[in-house]
Amino acid sequence: EPEVTQTPSHQVTQMGQEVILRCVPISNHLYFYWYRQILGQKVEFLVSFYNNEISEKSEIFDDQFSVERPDGSNFTLKIRSTKLEDSAMYFCASSEWVNTEAFFGQGTRLTVV
């Protein structure tokens, strides 16, 4: 069964460093998403991506964040100059169309020290 794949599963980075989280969406899906879940809190929408550009973004998705689809398979989230409060589980998701089911990856746990 096709699935969304995220790497790495756990990333530790020093405060102020840049980090790139990687995702491989399901191959025939056209919409891609990033969410984050701070430990013990709810899952929060960050950004959606379609046709090589951002479709929607939340107020959390400020200038320190960026997304990119560098090739035909990967979808990345870059966090510039990480802060302690960026420590969270980051989930990538993809859907075939805008109103169809979103499939989630297993997440990347980001720890900023």
Next chain:
Amino acid sequence: AQTVTQSQPEMSVQEAETVTLSCTYDTSESDYYLFWYKQPPSRQMILVIRQEAYKQQNATENRFSVNFQKAAKSFSLKISDSQLGDAAMYFCAYRISGGGADGLTFGKGTHLIIQP
């Protein structure tokens, strides 16, 4: 802004019994989707069931069913014949229909414990 509220931080049920998880939401939209996602200890979010707001009939997926009350903005999940594998965090989520690729708005979750 849309909000989703899950008032039960934790629920416990005996194996084989039935449990209902509550969810209410607030929106000014008339067309939207509602979802229940399951997050087991593996942390992956798994879709359990989905409801389109324009459909009056409650969605059902095997042992999982919803009670969708649009006027009351209520969307509860009923799990029948609970199994040990149902133990997980359950998140209620909302998404507007149409327009751009808006993300899901999640509730804070309900931790479901299954007692053997």
